[in-house]
Structure formats: structure tokens, C-alpha cells
Amino acid sequence: MDIQIPKLPALPRLPAIAVSRRQALIAAGAAVAVIAAAFIGWTLFTEHAKEQQVATFANHIAASESDLSRVYEKISAHMRSVPKNPAPAGADASMRELAAIGDYGRAVTAYHRQVIGADTVPEAYTGAQSAYIRALDNLNRAFSLWSSAAAAYDIKEYTAATDTLKRADEAWREYAAAIADYERELRAAEAGETPPPA
């Protein structure tokens, strides 16, 4: 038995492309315009996103600094009121105040550390961000040690309280060093340079 191949229907004829040179130039120009618009748009978008990230970071630093200045108001008022040679009741009240400031400072630094730690920043600002976070961590440790010193004082462990405050002083100095690092990193980021070594 012979196999018969059915006849395929005739394919429709493709229309002939008849493009003039002018039309080809216009099409190429449009393609270039689309690519340029996309490139410019993308560049503007990424630049804008970076600016937004820096602005967000800056606002978070500003909020942190504002809260820290409120903490410092409490600290400086307290330090001005520390009595010289106080009676036990006065000394106890002073230490209770120090503990309350320590708790406040610890909560403020923990809060802003969480906010700033969650920021996405351009690569140039990561050094500044990590230095500021380090500063907040050290300050948080110093405030925690203030609270611990006050707790030791409360149970009349004066030597332990004194030693704990010395450790708080060390943490505070590390905070100051971290702020200096932050300033240096920030200047370098804004100048588009590599920060000088500490």
C-alpha cells in the first residue's frame, strides 16, 4: 500500500518589507532614545535611591543625637547637683538618680542602635554607619555599667561600685574614640575618598 503524502496548503506570501532610509533612521533614533531614556532613568533612580538612603541615615543620626542630647541634659544636671561630702541619704538619692539616667541612656542607645543598624546605606557610608553603631554600643555599655554600679552601691558594695564606674569610664572613652572614627569616615564618604587610618 502506498503512503500518500497529503498536499500542504500553500503558505501565504510574506509581504515585502519596503522600508525607506528615512523610516529606518527614525526607527533607529527611537530605539536609541528609548535606551537613553532607560539609562538616564535608571541612573537617576539609583542616584535618588542613594540620596534617599543617605537622607534616611542622616535623619536617624539626627534623631539619635537629639535624644542623646536630652540624655546629656539629665547627666549634666545630675553632675552639677552631686553633693560634696553628702550625708548617706543624699548620696543614696544621688546614686538612685545615676541609676535612672543609666537606664534611660541604655534604652535610648539600644533603640537608636536598632534603627541605625537596620539602615541600608551606600557603600561609601558603611564605615560611618558601623563607627556610629560602635559608638552607641560603647555608650550603651557605659550606661549599663552605671546602673550596675548603682546596684552595687545600693547593697553597700562600694569597692565594686567604684570599680564598675571605672569600667564605665573606659567604655565611655571607647565611645568617644568611635565618634572620632565616625567623623573621619563621614568626611571621607562625603569627599569620595578612602578614609585615612585611625
Next chain:
Amino acid sequence: MEWKDIISVLAGGLVILVVALVVKPALYPGPEDPSIPGAAPPAYLPPAAVPAATPYPEDGPAYTRTFRWTSIDGGVHTTEVRVPEALFLEHRATPRFSDRLAYGRYALAEADQPILKDLARRIAPPTGNPEEEYYRLMNIVFFVQQIPYEYDNSTDSYIEGVLPRYARHAGVDVEYQKYPVEMLVDGKGDCEDASILMAGLIDALGYDTVLLRYRGDGLTPGHMALGIRMDEFNPYYAKYTPRYFEYEGKHYYYVEGTGYLTFATGNRTSWGKPYPIGDADGTGLEVVKSRRPEISPLRYLPTPAEYRIRPAGLPAGGG
């Protein structure tokens, strides 16, 4: 391709730009809101107020003790001290401080202050003559030195005849620091108790004092004495070089709290005189002669040395 097609393509590009630069930033949680979802910015909570101590009733049960003592002019006096029983029992039921730096708290115990101030006024009545201040001071010193010495491990040191609940045992030794009114009620005590009582009385006169602790060892027993702040003390009649110790830039002269110099006539001790201020060697205690004491101020308030917040610069474009 017609011009209208190119315009459509450009309009599409413009829409993309508007979405990227306007719509998305508007939807993005902006930099104006630095908060953490579910967390409020921390606020300052002031320390809770401490209720004032209830004064002991004047007419409640009390211990009355009569001290017969000699003042430095040779006069013999009788001074009565009344201590509310509730105050005494409260002290007895209070744990002792383990940190020697806190021993000043015994001397300055708030509830003891009215009794100490009253006793100090009676032993050393105020005078308008500054030259008599030294005699006032020495009368306090001599009064305390005349209170009999008793070791902490002796049950005779306590009116109950047993060691107090919070007496701390260290081998065969017992340590129990007495609040000033405890020593007054017991009528005896050791060098720590005498130094604490003397510190409380001299502080009530307005003088700055510290406790001097001489650490002992297996061979040499430790000791405690008082240091009284004086700018300069070098009387021409002294047959010794007054010894002082420097603490925070101030000079504290040695004052012995226990015992006094006695003069015997035949078999009988007839009279005595106080160990003078600055006479550390006169006591004959080896530990006092040879060692340097640890100094505990009566008033102690540790403060942080570092507390300044450094302002940090803001990134450009920030708030």
C-alpha cells in the same frame, strides 16, 4: 514607523521616570520616620521616691546607760544616754556590711544621729572660743577611749550574752561591727566599734574624719583607728611627731579609739590621759607602727569621671 509611535515610546519612558522618582519615594517609608514598628522612643523615668523613716517614739521602751568618765581637765562627769529599744534591736537584726569602704555608714546611720548629736553636745558643749575647740575634740576622744575594750568573739561584748545573729565567723575570729548606739548600749566594744562611735560623735561636731584600717596577718593582729582632718597639727609640747595620712589631698591625723595612757600609783591605777592626736606609736601596736592603713571615708559617693556626650556631625542632606 510614524512620529506618533515615537511619542508613545517617549511617553512610556516618562511614565517609568515618574514612577521611579515620584511614586516610589512617596510609597517608601521615608527618612522623616525613624521609628521602629511597635517600639516607642524611650523616655526618662525618675527614680521612685523613698519613704521617710518613721522616728522612734520618745516614750517607748529604751535602754538607759550611764557613763562615768574623766574629761581632759581631770574633771569626772556622769553622762546618761537613752537609746530606744526598737532602734537597738533593729540594728542587731541588720546584716553587717562586707565591704570595709562602707563602714562609714555605721557611723553616720541616720537613726543614730539625734542620739550622737545630743551626746556630743553634752560631752563637748559648744563654746564661742575657737581655742577651746581642741579641748572639745579631745573630750570626745577621751570619752570613747574610756569605754571598756572587748573582743567581738567574746559573748561579754553583747548585752544578750550571745553572739549576734550577723556576727561573721572567720576561723576562730568573729567580726561584728557595732552601730554607735549598739556600742553605747553594750557599754563595750573593740577597735572597730570604738572608731565607728568616735567617728559618729566627731562628725556630729562638724569635723571631717576617715576610718584607718590596718590589715593584720597571721602574726600581727589588725587594727582600726580614726583619722581626723587637720591642716596642720604640730604642737610644741608634743614628744612625738604627729602622724597623718593623705587622702584626696587632705591630711588626716591618727586618733586612737581604744584605751588610754594610765599612770599607776603603787598597785592602783589612779588616773590617765588620752592618747593624743597624731600619736600613732604611743599605742605600742606593731601593725600601727609598721604599716600604712587603708582609708575609708565616712561619706562616700562614687561618680563617673567620663560623662560628656560628643556631638556627631550629620551626613550631608540629613536633618
